[in-house]
Amino acid sequence: MSETIQTLLQESRTFPPTPEFVAQANANDPKIYQDAAADPEGFWEGWAKQLDWFEPWHTVCDFQPPYAQWFVGGKINAAYNCVDRHALGDRKDKIAIIGEGEPGDTRFITYGELKDQVSQLANALKALGVGKGDRVSVYMPMIPELAVTMLACARIGAAHSVVFGGFSADSLAERTNDAKCKVIVTADGGWRRGNIVPLKNTVDETMDLGCPTVTNVLVLKRVGTPGEVTNGVVTPEYSQGSWVEGRDIWWHDLVPQQSTDCPCEPMDSEDLLFVLYTSGSTGHPKGIVHTTGGYLTGTYATSKLVFDLKEDDVHFCTADCGWVTGHSYIVYGPMANGATVLMFEGAPDTPDKDRFWRIIEKHKATILYTAPTAIRAFMKWGDEYPNRCDLSSLRLLGSVGEPINPEAWIWYQQTIGKGNCPVVDTWWQTETGAIMISPLPGITPTKPGSATQPFPGISVSVYNEKGEGKEVTGPGIIDSAAGGFLVLTKPWPSMTRGIFNDPARFQKTYWSKFDNAYFAGDGVKLDEEGYLWLLGRVDDIMLVAGHNISTMEVESALVDHPSVAEAAVIGKTHDIKGQAIAAFVILRGGHQNHDGLVDELKKHVAHKIGALARPDDIFISAELPKTRSGKIMRRLLRDVAEGRALGDTTTLADPNVVHLLRDKYEASEG
Ligand code: WT7
Secondary structure, three states, rough: OOOHHHHHHOOOOOOOOOOOHHHHHHOOHHHHHHHHHOHHHHHHHHHHHHHHHHOOOOEEEEEEEEEEEEEEEEEEEEHHHHHHHHOOOOOOOOOOEEEEOOOOOOOEEHHHHHHHHHHHHHHHHOOOOOOOOOEEEEOOOOOOHHHHHHHHHHHHHHHHEEEEEEOOOHHHHHHHHHOOOEEEEEEEOOOEEEEEEEEHHHHHHHHOOOOOOEEEEEEEOOOOOOOOOEOOOOOOOOOOOOOOOOOOHHHHHOOOOOOOOOOOEEEEEEEEEEEEEOOOOOOOEEEEEEEOOHHHHHHHOOOOOOOOOOOOOOEEEEEOOOOOHHHHEHHHHHOOOOEEEEEEEEOOOOOOOOOHHHHHHHHHHEEEEEHHHHHHHHHOOOOOHHOOOOOOOOEEEOOOOOOOOOOHHHHHHHOOOOOOOOOEEEEEOOOOOOEEEEEOOOOOEOOOOEEOOOOOOEEEEEEOOOOOEEEEEEOOOOOOOOOEEEEEEOOOOOOOOOOOOOOOHHHHHHOOOOOOEEEEEEEEEOOOOEEEEEEOOOOEEEEEOOEEHHHHHHHHHHHOOOOEEEEEEEEEEOOOOOEEEEEEEEEOOOOOOOOOOOHHHHHHHHHHEHHHOOOEEEEEOOOOOOEOOHHHHHHHHHHHHHOOOOOOOOOOOOOHHHHHHEEEEEEEEO
16 A cells, blocks of 8 residues: 555646636636535535425535434425436437447437336336335346336335345345345346346345345346347346246336326435445445435536536446446436436446447447546556547546556546546545545646545545544645545535444444544545545455455355355455455364365355455465454455565564465465
C-alpha cells in the first residue's frame, strides 16, 4: 500500500475541462460548490423538486445520528419517476433500455413499452400475493427483465433484494432468508462466455436449503433448452433443475396475460425501496437499506451532473444490477432522468476481446462507466481491440469500484477517450447510495488517480485516529495536506437507512469509530490543492475486481471444508483485479496435503459463496503466526504474500513460525 501512496502522490498531471465541454455542461459554474455548502438542505431540496411527488414533504431533513430522514411526509413512487412520467410525457417513444444479450440478440424497449411491461409484472407479483411492504429476491441475468423486475417491485411498494447471478445457493438462501422474501424472480439461465449460468437450478438448491418465507419462484425463459438457437448461438447442455408444481411458475404463463394497468403505490419518502447485501467484516452479509425519496434524489442529481446526462445520451454502465452501481446508474439515476441505458448480459471477451467496443460502436454509446479492474484487463489485452472499433460516439468516461492507478487512468483517457472525453473517477459505496466524491466534468480539472472533490452538498472530512481532522470543502479551501480516515460529516439524501433488522450492527460498523460522523472504512490522502486520493479499505474487506469480499467470509467457507482446521485470508496486490484472495490453511489432524486438495478447497469456496470469492492462492501450512493471545497476525501474512520485509514480529508468540512460513512460501512460489 505504501508503494501505491508513493506513486499516487508523485502524480502531478492535471487535465482541465475543454472549453467545448464546459460550454455545454450541465454544471459549469464553480459557484455550485459554494451555494451547496452554504445551504446543503436547500441544494438537495432543489433536486427533489425536479422529481414528481404525489404529496410534498413538510421537513427537508431530520437527522438523529445515525439515522436521517429526508423529505419527510412526502409521498412518491420510484417507478412513476423512472417510467411513467416519461411514458406519459414526451419520451413515450424514446428508447429506455437497449438490451444486448451475450449471443448478440438485441432488444429496444421504449418508455411506453416499459410502462406496460413493468405494470404487467407488477400485477403478476400482486397475483402471487406480493404487496406493499413485502420483499422479493431477484436472481437474474443482466437482461432488460431484471430492470423491469426492480421497477415492478417499486411500483407496488415491495422492496427488491437483487442477488448477483454469480452467487451460490448458500449465498442466495442466506440473503433470501435474512430479508424474508416472499417470491424469488429468476430465469432458467443466463449467458456467460458461451456457457449457461444455471440460475434456476441454483434456485432449486436454494429452496432445498430451506427458504420458509418463499411461496413462489417466477421463472423467465431466457436460454431455453439445450439445442435451442439464440441469434445463431446454440444453447449448450446445462443443469435445468427440476420443476416443482405449484411453487414454480413460468413468467410467460403469468405475466403477458396481466393488465397493463397498475397504479403506482404512493410511498412515503422514507418507505423501503430496496435491500442490497454487501460483505461485512464479521462474515455474514449486511442488508443495506435504501428508502425512496432521498435515494432517488441523490441518484437523479449525481447522474445529471457527474455523467452530464443529456436527452440524446446512450448511457453504458457495465456493472451488473446485482451491485449497487447497477441499481443507481443503470436503473434509478439514469431512468429518473429519462435516459437511454444499455444493459449487457455477457462477458467483455465474448465472442472476442473487443465486445465492449463493438457494443459502443453498434449502439453509439456516449457515456461509458466501468471499473479499474476491467480497464487494466483491456490494457493487457492490447490496443488493437479498441482501435479496430469506432468509439467516436463516446463523450464521457467514468470509473468506479476501487482506486484507479494513474497508468490505467491515462490509458482510458487516451486509448478509449482519444483525449477528448473527461474522465470521472467516482468514489462511493453501497451504503452511500450515490456518488459522493467525483469531478464535475465541466468544472473540475482532473488528476489521474484522484477522485478529486466531494460532490456539491456532501461534507467529507479526513480524520486521524483521534477523530481530529479537516473538512474538504472545495478547491483551494484547505491549507495543508492531511491523510487518514475518510468520513462523511453531514447527512445526505441517499445515505443508507441502516442494516436490515440489525440496528446495533449499523451503529457499530459505521458510527462508533467517530462521534456523529459516518466512517466509510477507507483510507484517504488529501493533497495541497484539496484533492482526495483514495487508498483502499482499512478493515478486513478485500476489493477483488472492484467487489467487496470479506476475509472472514472466505475463512468460514474454508473452515467449512472437512479437512480444514484453520484459515487466514488476506487480499494480495494483483495487477488486474486490484486484490486477489490468498489463503493460508492449516489442515485438521489426520488430514494430509495431497494433489488436488488446493483445487478442491478453491472449488469449495466458489461453491459456498460464488465464483468471485474463489481464492487465487491457497498455501497449506503447519502453523500460522499468532500473538500470545492467539490472534492470527494477518498483517504479517500480507507481508509474506507480497514478498515484503516482515513488519514488527515482537508481539508474536513464536516469531520463528512466520520466518519458516515465509521461506516455505517463497520456495513454493518458485
Ligand atoms: C468500496 C465500496 C460504489 C460502487 C462500487 C463498489 C471502493 C469504490 C472507488 C473509487 C477508490 C473506491 C471503496 C469503497 N471504491 N469506488 N472511485 N476509488 N475506491 O461498491 O461494493 O459498496 O464498495 O469500494 O473502498 O469503500 P461497494
